[in-house]
Amino acid sequence: MMIRFQHTRKIYGGAAAITDLNLDIQQGELLVLLGPSGSGKSTVLKMVNRMVSHDSGQILFKGKEINSFNVQDLRRRMGYAIQSVGLFPHRTVAHNIATVPKLLGWDAQRVQARTYELLQLLAMDPEQYASRYPHQLSGGQQQRVGVARALAADPDVLLMDEPFGALDPVTRAALQVALKKIHRSTGKTILFVTHDIDEALLLATRIVLLNQGQITQAGTPLELLQQPANDFVADFLGRADLGLKQLSLRSIAPYTKAIEGTEPSHTIPLTATLREAISHMATLHVSTLSVTGETGIVLGQVQAADLLEN
Amino acid sequence: MPASLIQRYNLVLALYVALAIGAAYSLPFLRVSPNRLLSGEPIYLWEVLQQQGSQLIVTLMWAILALLCIAVWQPKRHITHALVFLAMAANLAGMWVLAGYFANSATQPENPFARTALGAGFWTLVAIAWMIALEAIDRFKLTTLQRLHMQGAFLLPFLLLLNEGQNLSIAKEYANQSDVFGPAILRHLQIVFLAVVPALLIGLLLAWRMTKVRSLRQALFPVLNLIQTIPSIALFGLLMAPLAWVAIQLPALGRAGISGVGLAPAVIALFMYALLPIVRSALAGLEQVPAEAINAARAMGMSAGQLLWQVELPLAMPVLLIGLRTAVVQTTGLAAVSALVGAGGLGQIMFDGLFSAANELVILGVIPIVFLALLADTFFKVLSSLIKKRP
Numbered sequence: 167m168m169i170r171f172q173h174t175r176k177i178y179g180g181a182a183a184i185t186d187l188n189l190d191i192q193q194g195e196l197l198v199l200l201g202p203s204g205s206g207k208s209t210v211l212k213m214v215n216r217m218v219s220h221d222s223g224q225i226l227f228k229g230k231e232i233n234s235f236n237v238q239d240l241r242r243r244m245g246y247a248i249q250s251v252g253l254f255p256h257r258t259v260a261h262n263i264a265t266v267p268k269l270l271g272w273d274a275q276r277v278q279a280r281t282y283e284l285l286q287l288l289a290m291d292p293e294q295y296a297s298r299y300p301h302q303l304s305g306g307q308q309q310r311v312g313v314a315r316a317l318a319a320d321p322d323v324l325l326m327d328e329p330f331g332a333l334d335p336v337t338r339a340a341l342q343v344a345l346k347k348i349h350r351s352t353g354k355t356i357l358f359v360t361h362d363i364d365e366a367l368l369l370a371t372r373i374v375l376l377n378q379g380q381i382t383q384a385g386t387p388l389e390l391l392q393q394p395a396n397d398f399v400a401d402f403l404g405r406a407d408l409g410l411k412q413l414s415l416r417s418i419a420p421y422t423k424a425i426e427g428t429e430p431s432h433t434i435p436l437t438a439t440l441r442e443a444i445s446h447m448a449t450l451h452v453s454t455l456s457v458t459g460e461t462g463i464v465l466g467q468v469q470a471a472d473l474l475e476n
Numbered sequence: 477m478p479a480s481l482i483q484r485y486n487l488v489l490a491l492y493v494a495l496a497i498g499a500a501y502s503l504p505f506l507r508v509s510p511n512r513l514l515s516g517e518p519i520y521l522w523e524v525l526q527q528q529g530s531q532l533i534v535t536l537m538w539a540i541l542a543l544l545c546i547a548v549w550q551p552k553r554h555i556t557h558a559l560v561f562l563a564m565a566a567n568l569a570g571m572w573v574l575a576g577y578f579a580n581s582a583t584q585p586e587n588p589f590a591r592t593a594l595g596a597g598f599w600t601l602v603a604i605a606w607m608i609a610l611e612a613i614d615r616f617k618l619t620t621l622q623r624l625h626m627q628g629a630f631l632l633p634f635l636l637l638l639n640e641g642q643n644l645s646i647a648k649e650y651a652n653q654s655d656v657f658g659p660a661i662l663r664h665l666q667i668v669f670l671a672v673v674p675a676l677l678i679g680l681l682l683a684w685r686m687t688k689v690r691s692l693r694q695a696l697f698p699v700l701n702l703i704q705t706i707p708s709i710a711l712f713g714l715l716m717a718p719l720a721w722v723a724i725q726l727p728a729l730g731r732a733g734i735s736g737v738g739l740a741p742a743v744i745a746l747f748m749y750a751l752l753p754i755v756r757s758a759l760a761g762l763e764q765v766p767a768e769a770i771n772a773a774r775a776m777g778m779s780a781g782q783l784l785w786q787v788e789l790p791l792a793m794p795v796l797l798i799g800l801r802t803a804v805v806q807t808t809g810l811a812a813v814s815a816l817v818g819a820g821g822l823g824q825i826m827f828d829g830l831f832s833a834a835n836e837l838v839i840l841g842v843i844p845i846v847f848l849a850l851l852a853d854t855f856f857k858v859l860s861s862l863i864k865k866r867p
Contacts, residue, residue, distance in 0.1 A: 217775055241777035252772030256790045266776050315776075 168193045168323060168355045169214060173223035176209055176379075183209050184379045186223070196349050196356045198366040201376035202402065207359045210376070211325050214357065215244045228322070242266050245316030245324040249331045251308050253300040259285070259311050260296040266319040284314040288344060306337035313345070317354075324356045330365070342368055363403055367391075367411060375399055388415050413473075414441035421473055422457045422466040430454040430467055440473050486551035488611060489560075493544050496604045503597035506575055508582055511589040512645065512834060521597060524578050533574065540567060544608070557612040561626070564609040569633035571601060576641035583643050591645040593836055606630070620861040624854055646836040653837070656825065661844055664821035667739065667811045668848075671746035672804055679754030680796075684784060686755075687762050700752040708745065708810050712817045715741035742814030749810060750803040757799020761792030794863055801856035808849040812841070822848075 169191040176184040184206045191197050199207040212218040213225060216237050225232045232240060245266075253262050263284055264277045272280070282292040288310040300308055309329060316324055326345075330338045346369060349356055360366055366373050367387045374384045383395040391412045394400040403411065418438050433456040434443055447453060453470040481487065500521045509516025525534055540563045547556045579592035613626045641647050650657075686693040703711070720736030723729060734740045765788050773787045789796075815823030822845050829837025 215775060217771075238777040238779055241775060246772065246775040248768070248772065248775075250768040252766070252768035254769050254773070254787060254791075255766065265773075269777060269782065 167191075167229065168195075168227070169357070170226040170229075171210075171223070172226070174213065174220050174225055175222045176206070176213060176218065177221050182379055184213075184220075187379075187381065189374060189381065189384070191355065191357065193355055194353045196358060196369055196371045198370035198373045199357065199359045199376060200361065200363065200366045200370075200373050200402075201382075202361060204378075205376040206379040207361075207376050208327055209379075211327050211357055211359050214323070215241050215246060215325055238269075242269060242319060243322050245318070245321040247309075247312045247316040247324070247326045247329045249328040251300075251312040253308055253311060253315070255300050258297050258299055259290075259303070260292075262300065262311060263315045263318050265315060266321075270319055272319075280318060281314075284317055287317075287348065288314050290314075304337075306333055306341065309333060309337075309341060310344070313341070313348075317348070317352075322355065324354050326356065326358045328360055329358075331360070331362070338365075345369065363411075367415060375402065377402075388412065391415070410441055413444060414439050416440045418443050418457065418468050418473070421468050423469070423472070425456070425464070425467045429464060430456045432456065433458045433464070434468070436460075436465060443468055444470065444473055486548050486611075489544065489551070489608060490548045492604050492608050492611075493541070493548065496601060499597050499600040499604070503600055504595035505597040505601075506578060506595050507593045509591050509593065510587060512591050512649075512836075516591065516593060518595060519578070524574060527581070528574060528577055533570070536566075536570070547612075551615070554616070557615045561609050561612040561630070564605045564612070565630045565633050567605045568602060568630070569637045571598060571605075572634055573637050573640045576644055579641065579643035579645075591648070592643065593645040620857050624858070646839065649834065649836045650840055653825065653840070657840075657844070660820065660822050660825055660841075661848070663819075664808070664811055664823075664845070664848065667742055667746065667814060667819055667821055668804065668807050670739070670743045671807050671811075672750050672800075675747050675750035675754050675803060676800060679751050680758050680789075682751075683755050683758035683762055684788075686759050693759070696755070700755060703748045704752050708749070708813045709816060711745040711748070712741050712814060715744055716817060719744075737818040739819050741817050742811070742819035746807050746810055746814065750807050753799040753802040753806065754796075755799075757802075758792065758796050760799075761795030762788055764795065765791040794860060797856055797860050797863070801853060801860075804852045804856065805849045808845065808852055812845050 167190060169189075171187045171189040174184060174187040175182060187210065189210075199210055201207045209218055213220045214227070214232070216232060219233075227235070227240065227243075254265070257265075260278075260281045263281045267277045267280060281296065285292040285295060290307065290310055295303070295307070295311075300311070303311065313326075313329065316326070330341050333341065342365060345356075348354070349369075358366075358369060370387055372384065373387055373390055375382045375390065377398055383390060383399050385393075390399065390403060391408055394403060394408070400408065416439060417436075418434065418440055419436055421440070422436065430452065432446065432450050432452055434446055436457050436459055438446075443455060446455060447470050454467050456464045457466050457468055459465050503520075504518030505521040505524055506519040507516035508519055525537075543559055543563055547560050550556050575592070575594060575598060582592045583590060609630045610627075613623055613630075616622075616626075618626065682692070682696065686696070706714075716736040719734060719740050723735045726734075769787055769791070770783065773783050778786065811819075811821055812823035812826055815821055815827050822841050824841070826838050826841030826845070829835065829839075829841060
């Protein structure tokens with residue numbers, strides 16, 4: 167158990183922002199806190215590293231109440247990335263990333279090695295970027311540095327508060343893919359706040375949907391789409407295209423069959439989702455597609471009827 | 477169409493030239509007196525030129541005047557500005573040498589007390605030459621450091637020819653008092669240092685608290701503003717009685733040098749004056765630190781001290797330096813007045829001159845003060861430009 171909320175409450179100006187929150191976050195989860203503005207999702211995140219204090223109940227980090235930690239020690243064990251990034255304008259990229267390692271007293275060589283490793287992990291050439299200043303970077307590059315800085319001291323938990331909210335769609339998609347890769351390769355526990363449903367569906371191993379300071383539903387992306395607990399969940403996820411969203415969570419691999427007869431002339435990679443396959447069929451006016459592997463060889467075909475049957 | 481006129485011609489320069497001609501004709505260039513205390517006979521520039529009689533010098537003066545007239549008509553050429561700059565540097569040194577030669581010839585063996593003093597005309601012409609040179613330097617669009625080099629170069633010919641004026645009254649005053657200048661400068665620096673360093677530390681601390689505690693700001697700024705409006709002499713005077721009382725009540729402090737006169741009231745008063753510009757700039761500097769950077773720093777586990785030293789202070793520094801510069805320049809000037817309560821320093825030389833009606837001695841006290849203030853100003857300007865290079 168990485169983090170546990172037990173009857174946690176937070177009161178702002180007499181009104182409860184969070185009422186009786188109970189939530190367990192397991193090691194290695196990428197848990198997305200999803201909800202409309204004012205639902206309390208950011209407050210939940212900020213309570214974990216005590217940027218906001220909880221008023222009653224408990225929050226346990228690795229089994230111990232977070233208030234029993236020295237606040238600075240606690241925060242140094244949790245990476246933190248936010249929408250406004252908050253890079254230090256007077257420090258170079260390398261120096262920004264090195265912030266927490268230096269607070270922890272790492273030696274210079276280790277700091278340097280770690281900085282370069284992280285820049286490479288986030289697809290930024292260290293030689294080119296290490297000595298630049300934040301204002302010399304694009305918004306997407308700044309957020310990459312922000313994520314690298316959050317990861318720098320190899321924290322137990324990564325807290326991310328709408329980190330990609332201010333980026334253009336192309337840059338955002340690239341960073342989402344990068345984060346997914348990092349999660350897969352490092353197995354970090356990540357707490358991710360967003361109000362963007364598609365982002366949540368793409369990234370989450372589990373989604374916690376909050377409304378008015380309470381958990382409305384928690385589950386995997388597919389569970390939420392298939393069995394929305396109530397009207398609020400269905401509406402928030404987008405009632406009209408719940409089906410399409412489900413399709414986007416599934417790979418075409420299980421639906422791929424050996425080809426009988428003529429090979430369809432249009433192709434789609436095996437890594438595509440059902441949604442992409444159907445979208446292709448609709449634009450090309452065909453009902454079958456050839457499925458290709460990584461090297462481009464044809465592995466089989468998918469048929470529209472099979473895809474829609476699930 | 478005044479705007480186009482200003483663009484077309486260098487009207488500022490034209491004004492300076494007119495003022496210079498007026499000063500040369502209406503104000504005495506030198507004064508010759510039988511001894512140091514009498515104000516003496518006025519000698520005008522044309523009289524000096526007649527007596528020195530060199531056709532070369534007269535020709536050169538007309539050449540400089542002609543050059544300035546051309547510069548008024550042709551303000552766009554770099555070569556013009558360079559020539560004007562060189563001419564003004566030569567002009568400064570030339571006037572000094574001219575006055576020096578006149579003094580040489582006026583020094584008679586039968587009256588060793590006779591004095592040749594620099595007159596209002598000389599000083600006005602020097603000031604105008606300096607302004608014209610600055611204006612020419614500005615037109616080159618240089619960096620701070622390059623501009624400083626140019627200003628230094630302006631003084632170079634004068635400094636090389638300094639010895640030519642040894643028979644002038646001002647040089648004789650210096651020779652008489654030369655042993656007091658070194659200690660006076662050191663004392664002056666000591667006063668400034670003792671006032672500004674604590675003001676910087678305490679001012680920073682106050683500004684830092686003000687960013688957290690709003691009420692402190694409302695309480696403190698009226699006090700600091702009020703102090704600034706008290707005339708410095710009055711503040712020195714006001715501090716004398718309480719400090720004398722403290723020294724009597726606490727003899728240990730008295731033995732440590734705290735008393736109603738001397739260093740203590742001067743340093744305390746100057747400290748209070750320096751506080752306002754420092755607190756104001758430090759607060760402005762701290763307030764423009766991006767909130768998200770502070771937020772991120774806290775969330776990454778920086779303590780309040782680490783936040784101040786690693787994030788807030790470096791980001792506030794460019795604005796803080798502006799206030800510190802004001803404080804140091806202001807304190808250097810005000811420290812002159814502190815001689816009145818017996819603090820010593822360069823003000824002592826200035827007041828000695830005032831009380832003995834020896835104008836040259838006043839000037840000898842004032843020049844190093846102005847020079848120190850300019851030096852401090854320059855130092856902080858260079859520091860600011862160095863900091864700005866790193867974003």
